[in-house]
Amino acid sequence: MAAILSTVPDPGPPPPPAPAPAVDLRADFAASGLPEIFDELDREMVGLAPIKRRLREIAALLLVDRARQRFGLAVGAPTLHMSFTGNPGTGKTTLALKMAAILHRLGYVRRGHLVTVTRDDLVGQYIGHTAPKTKEVLKRAAGGVLFIDEAYYLYRPENERDYGQEAIEILLQVMENQRDDLVVILAGYADRMERFFQANPGFRSRVAHHIDFPDYGEGELLDIGERQLAAMNYRLSPRARTVFAQYIALRRGQSHFANGRSVRNALDRARLRQASRLFQREDGPLSVDDLTVIEAEDILASRVFAATAATEEAAP
Amino acid sequence: MRITQGTFSFLPDLTDEQITAQVQYCIDQGWAVNIEFTDDPHPRNTYWDMWGLPMFEVRDAAGVMVELAACRKVYGDRYIRLSGFDASHGWESVRLSFIVNRPANEPGFALERQESEGRNVRYTTRAYAAQLPEGERYS
Incomplete structure (x- = not known):
C-alpha cells in the first residue's frame, strides 16, 4: 500500500538539475x-x-x-x-x-x-x-x-x-x-x-x-558450429572438424542455405547419427568421451557428401 | 455532487501522469488492468461495462493509456474506472480500483422515504441522472 500511496501526491515540478561543469x-x-x-x-x-x-x-x-x-x-x-x-x-x-x-x-x-x-x-x-x-x-x-x-x-x-x-x-x-x-x-x-x-x-x-x-564466411560458420556444440557439451574430433569444414564449404554452394540455422540443423543431425552409432556399438560401457565427441563418420554420412560424390561419379 | 469510490476516493481526481504511475504499479505487481465505464452512478451498481478485454499481456502503462484515451473519446461523458485484477492463486479478485473519468455535471441523489408498517421508514437513494434511459443520462 505504501508503494501505491507514495506515487499519488503531486511532487510539484522537479528541482532543476545542477549544471554539471563537464x-x-x-x-x-x-x-x-x-x-x-x-x-x-x-x-x-x-x-x-x-x-x-x-x-x-x-x-x-x-x-x-x-x-x-x-x-x-x-x-x-x-x-x-x-x-x-x-x-x-x-x-x-x-x-x-x-x-x-x-x-x-x-x-x-x-x-x-x-x-x-x-x-x-x-x-x-x-x-x-x-x-x-x-x-x-x-x-x-x-x-x-x-x-x-x-x-x-x-x-x-x-x-x-x-x-x-x-x-x-x-x-x-x-x-x-x-x-x-x-x-x-x-x-x-x-x-x-x-x-x-x-x-x-x-x-x-x-x-x-x-x-x-552480411553472410558468414566459412571460418565463421565453423566457429559458430563449435560454439553451438560447446553450449550443448559436445565437441568435434580433430578429423570431424576438417570434415565439417568441408561440409560447410559444400553446403554453402547448395540452395536453401540459411547460415547459422543450417549449421545448427546439420549438427542436430550429426548428434542423431552419433546417438545411433553409440547405440549400435557392441563393445562394453561408454565413457564420457564417447558421449561428447562427434566423429567424422557422423558428419560424413550426410546427404551433402552423397550428392557431391554422385555428381563426381556421373561427371567422368 | 462529486461521486467517489474505490482506492483513492478521498483524493482529488488523479492527473494522467498519476494514473500512469498507478497503472504501472499494477502491471509491476502482475495484475491485469481493466477499463470499465458506466452511466449509472449508484454505489451499489456493480455491473460496469468493460472497455475491451482485461489487459493481461501489456508490459508498460503506455499501452493502457492508449486504450483509456480511446475509451474517453467514446464515453468521455460517463464514469470510467480502472481496476487491477490479480489472477494469482488465492486472490483471484480485483486488488485496486479507482475512477479516472467523470461527467462534467453530476446531479447527485435524491433520498426517498417510504412509510411502512407502524412508524417504520425505509430509505432509498435514487440518482437524478438515472431517471433518463441509459445513454442519455449525461449527454
Missing part, C-alpha cells in the same frame, strides 16, 4: 551497463564486425545526446526505428534482442522487452479485424521493442483488397506519434525489403537506421 562520457558508458552487453555481443556472436561497429555508433550517439540534454542543449527525440536486412540465419533476431537490452540500458525504452511478430499477428482475416489486432500487438510492445519479421509480407500489391495496408497505416502512425513508447525493428531479405520500402516511402523516412547483415 561530462565524462567514459564514466557514463561504464555506468550505463553497456560494456557488459557489448562484451556479451563480442563473446557470443561470431563475425558481424560491421554490425557491431554500427551498434557502438548508435550507442555513442545516444550517450552524447543524453550528455547534451544535461547541458540543456536542444535534442529532438531521436528516431530509433531500424530495419535489419540480410539472408536467413544471419543473426537478425538475436541482435534485435541485444538491441532491446541496449536501448533499455540507455533509457530509450522503458521496459526493454522484445515482442516478435509476423504478418499473421498484425493482419486480420476479415474487414474490421486488422485494426484491433494491430493495436493489440502495439499495446503489448509498448515500452519495448517490436520486431516485425519478414515485414515485406505486410504489403501485397497483387491483391488490392489486402488488409496489410491497414496494418501499415496504423504502424506508421504509431511510429511517428509514439516514438518514446516503442521502437520498431523491421527485418527481412534485402531485395524484398528494398521493394517494400519503395512501395511504402513512409516507412523509409521513419526508419533511421538501415543495417545490412
Whole structure:
C-alpha cells in the first residue's frame, strides 16, 4: 500500500538539475551497463564486425545526446526505428534482442522487452479485424521493442483488397506519434525489403537506421558450429572438424542455405547419427568421451557428401 | 455532487501522469488492468461495462493509456474506472480500483422515504441522472 500511496501526491515540478561543469562520457558508458552487453555481443556472436561497429555508433550517439540534454542543449527525440536486412540465419533476431537490452540500458525504452511478430499477428482475416489486432500487438510492445519479421509480407500489391495496408497505416502512425513508447525493428531479405520500402516511402523516412547483415564466411560458420556444440557439451574430433569444414564449404554452394540455422540443423543431425552409432556399438560401457565427441563418420554420412560424390561419379 | 469510490476516493481526481504511475504499479505487481465505464452512478451498481478485454499481456502503462484515451473519446461523458485484477492463486479478485473519468455535471441523489408498517421508514437513494434511459443520462 505504501508503494501505491507514495506515487499519488503531486511532487510539484522537479528541482532543476545542477549544471554539471563537464561530462565524462567514459564514466557514463561504464555506468550505463553497456560494456557488459557489448562484451556479451563480442563473446557470443561470431563475425558481424560491421554490425557491431554500427551498434557502438548508435550507442555513442545516444550517450552524447543524453550528455547534451544535461547541458540543456536542444535534442529532438531521436528516431530509433531500424530495419535489419540480410539472408536467413544471419543473426537478425538475436541482435534485435541485444538491441532491446541496449536501448533499455540507455533509457530509450522503458521496459526493454522484445515482442516478435509476423504478418499473421498484425493482419486480420476479415474487414474490421486488422485494426484491433494491430493495436493489440502495439499495446503489448509498448515500452519495448517490436520486431516485425519478414515485414515485406505486410504489403501485397497483387491483391488490392489486402488488409496489410491497414496494418501499415496504423504502424506508421504509431511510429511517428509514439516514438518514446516503442521502437520498431523491421527485418527481412534485402531485395524484398528494398521493394517494400519503395512501395511504402513512409516507412523509409521513419526508419533511421538501415543495417545490412552480411553472410558468414566459412571460418565463421565453423566457429559458430563449435560454439553451438560447446553450449550443448559436445565437441568435434580433430578429423570431424576438417570434415565439417568441408561440409560447410559444400553446403554453402547448395540452395536453401540459411547460415547459422543450417549449421545448427546439420549438427542436430550429426548428434542423431552419433546417438545411433553409440547405440549400435557392441563393445562394453561408454565413457564420457564417447558421449561428447562427434566423429567424422557422423558428419560424413550426410546427404551433402552423397550428392557431391554422385555428381563426381556421373561427371567422368 | 462529486461521486467517489474505490482506492483513492478521498483524493482529488488523479492527473494522467498519476494514473500512469498507478497503472504501472499494477502491471509491476502482475495484475491485469481493466477499463470499465458506466452511466449509472449508484454505489451499489456493480455491473460496469468493460472497455475491451482485461489487459493481461501489456508490459508498460503506455499501452493502457492508449486504450483509456480511446475509451474517453467514446464515453468521455460517463464514469470510467480502472481496476487491477490479480489472477494469482488465492486472490483471484480485483486488488485496486479507482475512477479516472467523470461527467462534467453530476446531479447527485435524491433520498426517498417510504412509510411502512407502524412508524417504520425505509430509505432509498435514487440518482437524478438515472431517471433518463441509459445513454442519455449525461449527454
